[in-house]
Amino acid sequence: MTRTPYVARHRSRLGYRLAYALRHPGKVWPYLRRLTRDARLRLTTRDHISYYRAVMRADIKEMGPDAAIGSHSRRSWLRVGKMQFDYLIAHGLSPQDRVLDIGCGNLRLGWRLIHYLEPGHYYGIDISPEILLAAADTVAWYGLQAKLPYLALVDDLTFAALPDAYFTVVHAHSVFSHSPIEVIDECLRHVGRILHPDGFFDFTFDRTEKEEHHVLREDFYYRTETLVELAARYGLRAEFMADWERYRHKQSRIRVRHARRRAVGRGEGGRRPGGRAVRSPVSRPAVTGRAREAAVGGRGRPPSRSRSAALPGIPRRRVIRPAGRGRRGPGRRRCTW
Numbered sequence: 455m456t457r458t459p460y461v462a463r464h465r466s467r468l469g470y471r472l473a474y475a476l477r478h479p480g481k482v483w484p485y486l487r488r489l490t491r492d493a494r495l496r497l498t499t500r501d502h503i504s505y506y507r508a509v510m511r512a513d514i515k516e517m518g519p520d521a522a523i524g525s526h527s528r529r530s531w532l533r534v535g536k537m538q539f540d541y542l543i544a545h546g547l548s549p550q551d552r553v554l555d556i557g558c559g560n561l562r563l564g565w566r567l568i569h570y571l572e573p574g575h576y577y578g579i580d581i582s583p584e585i586l587l588a589a590a591d592t593v594a595w596y597g598l599q600a601k602l603p604y605l606a607l608v609d610d611l612t613f614a615a616l617p618d619a620y621f622t623v624v625h626a627h628s629v630f631s632h633s634p635i636e637v638i639d640e641c642l643r644h645v646g647r648i649l650h651p652d653g654f655f656d657f658t659f660d661r662t663e664k665e666e667h668h669v670l671r672e673d674f675y676y677r678t679e680t681l682v683e684l685a686a687r688y689g690l691r692a693e694f695m696a697d698w699e700r701y702r703h704k705q706s707r708i709r710v711r712h713a714r715r716r717a718v719g720r721g722e723g724g725r726r727p728g729g730r731a732v733r734s735p736v737s738r739p740a741v742t743g744r745a746r747e748a749a750v751g752g753r754g755r756p757p758s759r760s761r762s763a764a765l766p767g768i769p770r771r772r773v774i775r776p777a778g779r780g781r782r783g784p785g786r787r788r789c790t791w
């Protein structure tokens with residue numbers, strides 16, 4: 455199914471914004487507040503990463519971690535995480551895979567991966583310390599401590615602390631939709647080093663078929679060709695994932711692989727451990743016990759905010775309690791998911 459309405463819009467155009475304001479007058483004031491806040495944050499931060507980190511901090515404080523990553527209800531949080539997980543399972547994810555989740559947020563997808571993968575096989579990185587504290591809460595809430603997930607704060611996407619040819623799956627959902635081209639360029643320049651020779655890197659992006667643009671430097675719209683060409687510059691072959699469109703998600707998906715097979719060192723193995731046959735995108739993952747209860751909404755409460763689990767990569771420290779959690783005015787849309 456194609457979703458032309460999304461790709462045909464140019465959301466930064468004055469005409470689009472005026473027409474939108476007329477259709478949704480209640481969103482004008484919150485939009486103006488956001489405009490002012492973002493202008494202030496841009497003036498007081500030195501680069502995009504520190505700017506977006508400040509945006510996340512402000513959003514988490516105002517709306518709570520779920521809404522800050524784009525899910526305004528727990529139901530949506532569970533649904534969008536499941537959608538991502540189901541897709542990876544349909545594409546042969548196995549418990550032996552080693553997954554790097556770039557921009558892991560508060561583990562909307564991550565908790566399912568941690569539950570499914572072998573201990574120590576999940577690596578989540580993010581630029582926001584506050585969202586990583588919320589991620590640690592999610593690990594504790596789902597009782598996944600024994601799976602030893604690795605959660606780390608990063609300042610860039612050079613993956614300097616991660617080993618060569620290690621990850622069989624690299625994943626970035628709704629991260630490049632918030633990234634200027636320099637950040638994507640940096641990621642593509644470095645991801646080949648850590649990607650297993652048979653591995654793949656999937657990312658979603660806000661696709662436009664018109665002029666590339668951004669809205670408030672929070673949401674970025676790219677043409678598919680731009681990202682495919684950028685990947686090729688770094689020896690990576692990028693493919694538009696048409697089957698993802700069936701999931702009726704607002705963003706599109708690209709899969710990147712090594713254009714040429716790279717040699718791997720001893721102990722890395724020549725094959726991707728999760729090299730199973732691709733299953734139908736509608737197949738269902740086996741999620742059991744507590745995890746399943748949560749997945750079907752039975753335990754739909756948000757993770758407790760009273761604990762900060764000590765996890766590798768996250769020092770034990772005070773949990774930041776967002777003020778006004780769950781508030782969502784008419785214009786509080788976080789574009790995000």
Ligand SMILES: C[S@@+](CC[C@H](N)C(=O)[O-])C[C@H]1O[C@@H](n2cnc3c(N)ncnc32)[C@H](O)[C@@H]1O
Nearest residue numbers: 523557558559562563580581582585627628790
């Ligand atoms: C919309 S949320 C998506 C979270 C998660 N991927 C999911 O789908 O639930 C985007 C996340 O990416 C993080 N992020 C944004 N830019 C990033 C970057 N350059 N490197 C790492 N994380 C980034 C944000 O802090 C936020 O947690």
